[in-house]
Amino acid sequence: MRVVVTGASGNVGSALLRELGSRGHDLVGVARRAPDLPPGEHGSVRWHAADVAEDVLDPVLADCDALVHLAWMFQPTHDPDTTWRANAVGTRSVLQAAARTKVPVVVCASSVAAYSPAEDDRPVDEDWPTDGPSPAAYCREKAYVERLLDAFEAQRPDVRVVRIRPAFVFQRSAASEQRRIFGAPALRPWMLDRRLLPVVPVPRGLRLQAVHAGDLARAYAEALERPVHGAFNVAADDLLRRDELGHLLEARTVEVPSRLVRGGIEAAWRVRLAGAPGDLFDALLRIPVMATSRAKAELGWQPQHSAADALDAMITGAREGAGTGLPPLAPDAPVP
Template structure:
């Protein structure tokens, strides 16, 4: 199959391109700067920005399927003038439009747990709006809603370290927000299965890892792996909100108001759908195993 991967040079995209290439597909990685990526020789490269339709339209010619991975981070404030609306919503609109105009038959859409057009954060709202764009299209669609994804080059562990300095770490609400982190090496084969298997068409999957961890537990594991044990100091959510509103204007500070709001609700699956891919929790890599620390 001829497959276009938008965001094909990113944390997940580069690995998915490799996986699809290994499975014998003709893969093209679409990104704003694809030449810098370490992609296999068999993977073609296309330059474009999903928020600008004319820049991506030609990349869809002669393709059969598209995997739309382009997204802003839910963990860090957007940079460079990009917005959740321009990337998630309008970017998806452009991807669907180009796919339909060039006769593609399938789209796999990377969404997010809790995606909801009426959600509490811009990230969640625009992810929900983008899902409607996909499901209203003429394409055979599959939507994958993962919890946070971790692995080499990923943001989740590094973000947690930024929030939790060594020794004493003040965390909003004591770091009680729950996550269900999944290793990138586990989710990528599932995305590839969605491209190949007709049984996944028309399905929306919530995907998480084998364990549910609070932000405080993640912080302690990440710091222990770095050789810097940490004690979490609870900061009331209301007080944290005031502090983050001020600190969010400081250049380089990782969080703003939207990221603070995201810590007020859990990022876990209602029913982990990994069974649809023939996987069980025992097959998946835990964050502790990845970091090489005891639970």
């Protein structure tokens, strides 16, 4: 199968290339910066440098068997016009190119952050509303992409469309990138040393689902190879709360009022000491817990890593400056 992957050099894209390459697929990776890789590192991938919001992708998509659209820009959170152009306009452009070139299968990255707020922790399935949990630009753009996919499916009923809605996605090789994206200058690798974290404040009501990028990549691969359509929630089986986070960080935890944490995050973001604004923290507390029974039943998918394993891989990797030769995943300098 000839598969075109946009956003192929990122966290999820890199894992998907490894998975699809192991299954013998013919791969074309689309990224704003085509990597210059040594032999053997994603060596079977043909790279195409393109900005999905501006460049014409028809020549790349011509005669492909499937498209996986992963291209997404989280930063700069202080410039929502830029992220809107990359994420909303970019997705629309990619779908239009797929329609013009008659791509038969389109698999698109959505997110738990597309879902509307939940009032409790009862798991929700894929028919939960997707209007976003807060006004944060990231959530607004994910919800808009859901509407774009609704329109695309209505206009092109001959195309098999799949939406993957993962929880937070972690892996060791993307840890430095995620530290730069979410931590900004305020969070340096040495600050994650467990010896410096004897007490960790945890916002009241915080609970997290997560998934390892390798597990998510297998879900994408199965969605490509099986005759399925529609949305799939993808997350590990465990739910991370205060106790689990304390065990993971080997630290004592203290519950802190969420309003206090929100104010601190917003203040730090305004002076560019944090990578995410307060309204994204609001979303974190409001997103629903996702049920993953459909992915397990129809994709034959089972997570091989727990959420705690995935988060630990990221924390350990960030502390050690882990990364790869792909431009977005460039490593940080290791901690002395």
